[in-house]
Amino acid sequence: MSRFSFTLDARSGKARTGRISTPRGEIRTPAFMPVGTAATVKAMMPESVAATGADILLGNTYHLMLRPTAERVAALGGLHSFMNWDKPILTDSGGFQVMSLADLRKLTEEGVTFKSHIDGSKHALTPERSMEIQRLLGSDIVMAFDECPALPAPKERIAESMRLSMRWAARSREAFGDRPGHALFGIQQGGLEQDLRAESAEALTEIGFEGYAVGGLAVGEGQEAMFSCLDFAPDMLPEDRPRYLMGVGKPDDILGAVKRGIDMMDCVLPSRSGRTGQAWTRRGQVNIKNARHQDDPRPLDEQCTCPACRNYSRAYLHHVFRAGEMISGMLLTWHNLHYYQELMAGMRAAIADDAFAAFEKEFHETRALGDIERI
Numbered sequence: 001m002s003r004f005s006f007t008l009d010a011r012s013g014k015a016r017t018g019r020i021s022t023p024r025g026e027i028r029t030p031a032f033m034p035v036g037t038a039a040t041v042k043a044m045m046p047e048s049v050a051a052t053g054a055d056i057l058l059g060n061t062y063h064l065m066l067r068p069t070a071e072r073v074a075a076l077g078g079l080h081s082f083m084n085w086d087k088p089i090l091t092d093s094g095g096f097q098v099m100s101l102a103d104l105r106k107l108t109e110e111g112v113t114f115k116s117h118i119d120g121s122k123h124a125l126t127p128e129r130s131m132e133i134q135r136l137l138g139s140d141i142v143m144a145f146d147e148c149p150a151l152p153a154p155k156e157r158i159a160e161s162m163r164l165s166m167r168w169a170a171r172s173r174e175a176f177g178d179r180p181g182h183a184l185f186g187i188q189q190g191g192l193e194q195d196l197r198a199e200s201a202e203a204l205t206e207i208g209f210e211g212y213a214v215g216g217l218a219v220g221e222g223q224e225a226m227f228s229c230l231d232f233a234p235d236m237l238p239e240d241r242p243r244y245l246m247g248v249g250k251p252d253d254i255l256g257a258v259k260r261g262i263d264m265m266d267c268v269l270p271s272r273s274g275r276t277g278q279a280w281t282r283r284g285q286v287n288i289k290n291a292r293h294q295d296d297p298r299p300l301d302e303q304c305t306c307p308a309c310r311n312y313s314r315a316y317l318h319h320v321f322r323a324g325e326m327i328s329g330m331l332l333t334w335h336n337l338h339y340y341q342e343l344m345a346g347m348r349a350a351i352a353d354d355a356f357a358a359f360e361k362e363f364h365e366t367r368a369l370g371d372i373e374r375i
Helices: 046-051 061-066 070-075 079-083 095-099 127-137 155-176 194-207 223-230 251-259 269-275 307-311 314-322 326-352 356-369
Strands: 005-012 015-022 025-029 031-034 057-060 089-092 105-107 112-115 122-125 141-143 183-188 211-214 243-245 264-267 278-281 284-287
Touching: 005 326, 015 251, 015 326, 025 031, 025 326, 031 057, 031 326, 057 061, 061 070, 061 089, 061 095, 061 122, 061 127, 070 127, 079 089, 089 095, 089 127, 122 127, 127 141, 127 155, 155 183, 155 194, 183 194, 223 251, 251 326, 251 356, 269 278, 269 326, 278 326, 307 326, 314 326, 326 356
Parallel strands: 031 264, 057 089, 089 141, 141 183, 183 211, 211 243, 243 264
Antiparallel strands: 005 015, 015 025, 105 112, 112 122, 278 284
16 A cells, blocks of 8 residues: 655745645645535535545544444445545544533543533543544544643643643554554644744654644634744644644635645635535625625626536525525535635645745735625
């Protein structure tokens, strides 16, 4: 079996474009990963997700371990076969979801015990169990088990959490073992503190991972603070490995992250927005619920080639949303994922041409037009 590898092809400033090679296919970077939390990208068929240009999906360890269980998925042939997706899959470790349970969980050096949000049943998640679950799922990229404190938090709490995550990272590495063709990513923590981020990066690099994530951001700190942290955090990680910013984000968040050296991102936003009547376009957001769209024969975006824009008017999309029809969420989600993948493709091309600054300028100028003319 071929091994996991990363090739860096070009730079434009700090922005990077390259290729992650896996036995299940190539991932073009910078890459946006649609989120398939429970083995499905909501409102989308797998082949439709692939048609948007996605090279990789994200699955969620916490949700899949509870339902239908990792053991059941493994018995049915693994996550790829189970959800009919033959390209790479990255699974998160479950740590973020468990930490968000607040009073339903108990944290120790060993790991976390918690009650299911579904039925109240008790479970334990440790670095070793997280690695086992992700192995049973058959994910191509596995995330180390970590703790992610919500911001803002006292520096002492952030430091304590980060050091615990580094001990868990070492245990994750040992439990992961030697799995040719699969990769384990470590997760840098440390909040917004530069010295803690540096300490975390040093610990992770010493352990050694196939890729590195910048964790603990997009948890309420705001874009300005996130960008300030990204001005230094990715530079602390090995240049020859992929850098993944977890849980980001809006299109301008993604652009700003790539500008600062990030290679991979994921977010539920394009699919969640689609189900709530929000469409992302080159000129910003369109709220299809608004009455001004009810007689509008134009597509969401005249330049977009997705099925929603090729075949349906704003008036139709407004109607089916107001009527509560399922096709509304399907079409808007397809459009949003298509737009996100077009954004990634545009950035990859701009970086290859060493023209990222010009791409960024045009992106912001086009969005600044807003609804002056059309939205």
